[in-house]
Amino acid sequence: MGGGSxxxxxxxxxxxxxDAAGLLExxxxxxxxxxxxxxxxxxERDGELHCYLRTVDAAEGxxxxxxxxxxxxxxxxxxxxxxRILAGYVPEFDATVATRCRQAGLPVLGKTNMDEFAMGxxxxxxxxxPTHNPWDPTRVPGGSSGGSAxxxxxxLAPWALGxxxxxxxxxxxxxxxxxxxxxxxxxxxxxxxxxxxxxxxxIGPLTKTVRDCALLYRVVxxxxxxxxxxxxxxxxxxxxxxxxxxxxxxxxxxxxEAEGIEPGVSEAVGRAIELARELGAEVGECSLxxxxxxxxxxxxxxxxxxxxxxxxxxxxxxxAIREPADAYMEMVERTRDAGFGDEPKRRIxxxxxxxxxxxxxxxxxxxxxxxxxIADEHRAAFEDFDVxxxxxxxxxxxxLGAKTADxxxxxxxxxxxxxxxxxxxxxxxxxxxxxxGLPVGLQLIGPQFxxxxxxxxxxxxxxxxxxxxxxxxxx
Amino acid sequence: MAxxxxxxxxxxxxxxxxxxxxxxxxxxxxxxxxxxxxxxxSELDLSDVEPTSHPLDVVNVWRDDEPRxxxxxxxALANAPDTEDDAFRVPPTGAARSEA
Numbered sequence: 099m100g101g102g103s104x105x106x107x108x109x110x111x112x113x114x115x116x117d118a119a120g121l122l123e124x125x126x127x128x129x130x131x132x133x134x135x136x137x138x139x140x141x142e143r144d145g146e147l148h149c150y151l152r153t154v155d156a157a158e159g160x161x162x163x164x165x166x167x168x169x170x171x172x173x174x175x176x177x178x179x180x181x182r183i184l185a186g187y188v189p190e191f192d193a194t195v196a197t198r199c200r201q202a203g204l205p206v207l208g209k210t211n212m213d214e215f216a217m218g219x220x221x222x223x224x225x226x227x228p229t230h231n232p233w234d235p236t237r238v239p240g241g242s243s244g245g246s247a248x249x250x251x252x253x254l255a256p257w258a259l260g261x262x263x264x265x266x267x268x269x270x271x272x273x274x275x276x277x278x279x280x281x282x283x284x285x286x287x288x289x290x291x292x293x294x295x296x297x298x299x300x301i302g303p304l305t306k307t308v309r310d311c312a313l314l315y316r317v318v319x320x321x322x323x324x325x326x327x328x329x330x331x332x333x334x335x336x337x338x339x340x341x342x343x344x345x346x347x348x349x350x351x352x353x354x355e356a357e358g359i360e361p362g363v364s365e366a367v368g369r370a371i372e373l374a375r376e377l378g379a380e381v382g383e384c385s386l387x388x389x390x391x392x393x394x395x396x397x398x399x400x401x402x403x404x405x406x407x408x409x410x411x412x413x414x415x416x417x418a419i420r421e422p423a424d425a426y427m428e429m430v431e432r433t434r435d436a437g438f439g440d441e442p443k444r445r446i447x448x449x450x451x452x453x454x455x456x457x458x459x460x461x462x463x464x465x466x467x468x469x470x471x472i473a474d475e476h477r478a479a480f481e482d483f484d485v486x487x488x489x490x491x492x493x494x495x496x497x498l499g500a501k502t503a504d505x506x507x508x509x510x511x512x513x514x515x516x517x518x519x520x521x522x523x524x525x526x527x528x529x530x531x532x533x534x535g536l537p538v539g540l541q542l543i544g545p546q547f548x549x550x551x552x553x554x555x556x557x558x559x560x561x562x563x564x565x566x567x568x569x570x571x572x573x
Numbered sequence: 574m575a576x577x578x579x580x581x582x583x584x585x586x587x588x589x590x591x592x593x594x595x596x597x598x599x600x601x602x603x604x605x606x607x608x609x610x611x612x613x614x615s616e617l618d619l620s621d622v623e624p625t626s627h628p629l630d631v632v633n634v635w636r637d638d639e640p641r642x643x644x645x646x647x648x649a650l651a652n653a654p655d656t657e658d659d660a661f662r663v664p665p666t667g668a669a670r671s672e673a
Contacts, residue, residue, distance in 0.1 A: 186652075187652055188651075188652065190644070190648045190649075190651055190652075283628045283629060284628070284629045284631070297626065297627055297628060323636065326633070326634040327627075327629070327631065329629065329631060388617070391613075392613065392614060392617065394610075395610060395611040395612070395613040395614050396614060398607065398610070398611045399611050399614065406588060410588075410589070413589070414654060415654075415661050415663055416652065416653055416661055417652035417653065417654075418652065418654070419654070420654035420655070423664055424664055424665075425664050425665060425666070425667065426663050426664050426665060426666040427589070427666070428591070428664070429663065429664050430589050431589050431590060431591035432591050434588075434589055434590050434591070435590050435591040435592060435593070435596075438590070440600065443590060443592075443596070443600055444600055444603060444604060444607065446588045446590065447581070447584045447585065447588055447590070447600065447604055448604060448607055448608070448611075450584050450587050450588045451576075451580075451584050451604070451608070452611075454583075454584070454587065460615060461611070461612075461614070463624060464614045464615055464617075464619065465611075465614050466624030466625055466626060467617075467619035467622040467623070467624050467625075468614050468617065468619065469624070469625040470619075470622050470623055470624065470625045471617070471619065471622060473625060473628070505603055505606075505607060506606060506607060506610055509607075509610075520628075521628060522628025522629060546628075546629070
């Protein structure tokens with residue numbers, strides 16, 4: 099019997115993807131054993147958290163396993179986008195980002211929970227039940243990529259992919275105390291991603307560290323012939339420098355003093371900005387006069403309008419559920435009413451209204467012009483600064499059920515993440531401290547294609563801050 | 574901004590949603606409040622501003638007009654709720670109800 103084999107104890111709570119890659123390279127354990135360690139952790143802790151909708155038993159690949167938000171099409175693995183209308187849908191193809199993960203040897207651990215069709219800021223809109231925040235399970239993990247964010251925070255995945263349309267990577271990263279990148283629009287393929295709003299959707303990494311984030315971004319980013327909206331991406335630099343000398347950081351007044359920002363959040367962000375100064379950055383104030391005030395209404399016209407078009411395909415004809423009816427149109431209408439939850443219905447109706455004859459110019463047309471204003475204001479700010487900073491979310495994680503009665507209250511969760519998204523700009527959220535024992539996220543916004551600047555700034559701040567990403571209750 | 578019941582029903586019909594009575598009332602009410610909030614965009618005079626439909630300055634991407642393999646039929650029908658021969662089967666489209 100070949101005894102004496104060393105048992106490597108895998109502390110999934112603490113292990114970064116980079117650490118895990120090191121273990122594999124040093125042959126301290128096999129990819130199958132590493133995969134098994136995460137499945138064991140999921141058995142232990144996911145009953146309480148509900149990060150995963152389904153897991154994949156067999157490790158296909160010899161690299162570091164990854165969790166994928168359930169709107170990433172995975173061949174042979176059910177993909178629901180968190181909705182009943184896609185229950186039982188098993189894609190016959192992989193999304194490009196899934197293909198790239200596979201080609202990089204990353205085994206899929208499972209598909210994570212999300213707000214239905216990525217519509218939401220708390221993962222409470224999932225048709226399959228909410229995900230719970232690992233820092234406090236009575237609270238939300240944020241959304242719509244709540245399952246992915248909570249999985250990384252709870253050591254149930256070394257890294258994960260999520261999607262961000264109005265802030266759905268950045269905000270859950272902030273609420274769960276981890277790193278999340280919403281990349282520049284066009285740098286990551288949307289082929290095979292269940293579409294919400296096509297001029298805004300982007301896939302991005304959720305990780306424990308900024309270096310892990312850069313590593314995963316490098317795996318998935320780049321032009322894709324299957325997605326004509328993708329472009330060539332500058333070579334990704336994995337950050338090393340721990341200072342910020344020469345970096346000009348702008349603090350937009352409107353983002354940092356927006357209504358609804360909790361004092362504890364402001365304080366934590368303020369301390370992080372001070373730290374940036376100590377690391378050598380030049381910090382100054384700037385203004386985005388109308389971007390914050392008009393960002394939310396702009397988004398909640400454009401995104402639902404695009405969604406009303408993208409969700410028209412769910413008609414019970416070609417895939418997933420179908421409600422019985424004697425006539426075609428009845429079948430379509432009943433299927434959609436039965437399959438969609440409230441939030442998609444609201445947004446589909448809002449979008450349909452905004453695009454309908456007689457209202458198009460006043461609503462959608464006007465929102466498109468507001469979008470130009472937002473892009474111009476950010477461009478002007480970037481003439482004097484390399485990075486803009488603000489809190490990612492106005493609040494720390496709120497309690498489950500706290501905002502579900504009022505859609506508008508829930509929409510306000512995105513007030514700080516939306517403006518940059520309207521301009522197609524990249525945004526990185528890193529944990530910068532605690533408020534009342536709950537994580538606070540710092541948002542770093544860059545000009546288009548400035549991911550390397552964000553990685554550099556985020557990494558240096560992360561090292562100086564020394565934030566412990568393991569939730570206190572697990573230590 | 575109240576949105577009338579007729580408007581809610583009209584929009585639901587355009588969006589192919591068979592809303593229940595309860596939904597028409599509840600979602601209709603919420604829709605009215607949301608519309609009020611997003612109407613804020615009309616406060617700005619943007620007559621001189623060009624609309625943005627796409628965040629990047631890109632143009633159409635073309636590929637060579639050469640045929641490429643597509644999916645076999647079984648793959649395309651794999652997730653179908655109902656099929657007949659090589660087609661998706663659906664209930665008849667004949668006018669079973671009038672469209673006002």
